[in-house]
Amino acid sequence: MTQSQLGRPTKLDKEAIAASLAGLPGWTLRADGTAIVKGFRFKDFNEAFGFMTRVALLADRIDHHPEWFNVYNRVDVVLNTHDAGGVTSLDIQMALFMEQAAG
Incomplete structure (x- = not known):
């Protein structure tokens, strides 16, 4: 995976996102293609x-924070990397962790 000059991940293309989502049950690419x-x-x-x-x-440790909404037993999550303008490896890392944490 390529990294930007600042060491932050770069935006993934749709094929890379699709491949990553194949191992993340229930995660989808938002209609505008900028978030999972x-x-x-x-x-x-x-x-x-x-x-x-x-x-x-984890979010604090890796300095990458989710957008989320909680009501009682529900947590709705949106992951994207604003600096990159879309989905990066940080979002995939966060989604993988969320799957483990929800287990």
């Missing part, structure tokens, strides 16, 4: 909040 999205459902608010807390720790 998924809705998570948990048993209750406590589980949803625990998931968000685990993800927040």
Whole structure:
């Protein structure tokens, strides 16, 4: 994967995104092609909040923060890299982690 001059990942093309999403059940490319999205459902608010807390720790560590919305047991997630203008390896990394954290 190529990196920008600042060491940040560059925008993935549609083929690379599709290949990555093949291993991420339930994740889809948003209609405008600039983000990947998924809705998570948990048993209750406590589980949803625990998931968000685990993800927040990673987000802070890698300095890449999700856009998300939480109501009770639902967490809807949008991942993209604003600096790159689309989906990058950071978004895929975050999605993979979210899948593990939701497990």
